Amino acid sequence: MHAVIAGCGRVGSQLATELAASGNDVVVIDKDRRAFRRLPDDFAGRPLHGIVFDRATLEEAGIRQAQAFVAVTSGDNSNVVAARSARDHYGVEHVVARIYDPTRAAIYERLGITTVASAQWTVEEVLRALLPAEDRIGGSLGPGPGDVVLLTLAVPHGVRGAPVSALTxxxxxVLAAVTREGRTAVPVAAGLLESGDRVHLAVKRDGVDAVRARVAALAVEA
Incomplete structure (x- = not known):
């Protein structure tokens, strides 16, 4: 997924880091170059200096190819203008905006822009709005961004009887739980995975791509 994030403050920088670490193509925009200091040294995305609602800046960020746009600057006006441009002009599928004014938030929800009030705004809230439930990082363990993340993935079509041990x-x-037909349980050692299951794993942050590949490979091995 190509994601453009407008604003590299506390939430914007954490969100950019989470999305990039999980294998997404991320560009984060800010008008203040100093804001990019919040990004880790090994940030896999691209910082872009510019005005978040300027179309030339958005074009440079790859907005035409983006599947997700998140506006998390400190100002409602900037967030609204940028989000509406992403939604209405560029047709971005998933658009989320941080709106402090609840009246404005209600209006933009009706226009198809997902909004989150300041008091509710967390990285996890944004990820829930952007990523499908069957393939997302749902949080982290440890201080800061955390070295271990919680990853949910769908078992691919065609899998029948794959051992749960293959994912630990x-x-x-570590495979922590499996959801099947709406019920979630801790797997037994001899448990088997089926197509349509959702697996919930605790994963070392730099091992996310390898785990995704391992789950995808279950279909090949079936």
Missing amino acids: VAGES
Whole structure:
């Protein structure tokens, strides 16, 4: 997924880091170059200096190819203008805006822009709005961004009887639970996975891509 994030403050920088770490193509925009200091040294995305609602800046950020746009600057006006441009002019599928004024928030919800009030705004809230439930990082363990993330993935079509042990790798990932037909349970050692299951794993942050590949490979091995 190509995601453009407008604003590299506390939430914007954390969101950019989370999305980039999970394998997404991320560009984060801010008018203040100093804001990019919040990004980690190993940030896999691209910081872009510019005005978040300026169309030339948005074009440079790859807005035409974006599947997601998040406006998280400190100002309602900037967030509204940027979000409406992403939604109405560029047709971005998933648009989320931080709106402090609840009256404005209600209006833009009716226009198809997901809004989150300041008091509710967390990285997890944004990820829930952007990513499908069957393939997303749902949080992290440890201080700051955390070295271990909680990852939910869908078992691909065609899998029948894959051992749950295939998804637990010492030092990299642990399968914590499996959701099947609306019920979630801790798997037993001899448990088997089926197509349509959702697996919930604790994963070392730098091992997310490897775990995604391992789940996808279950279909090949079936």
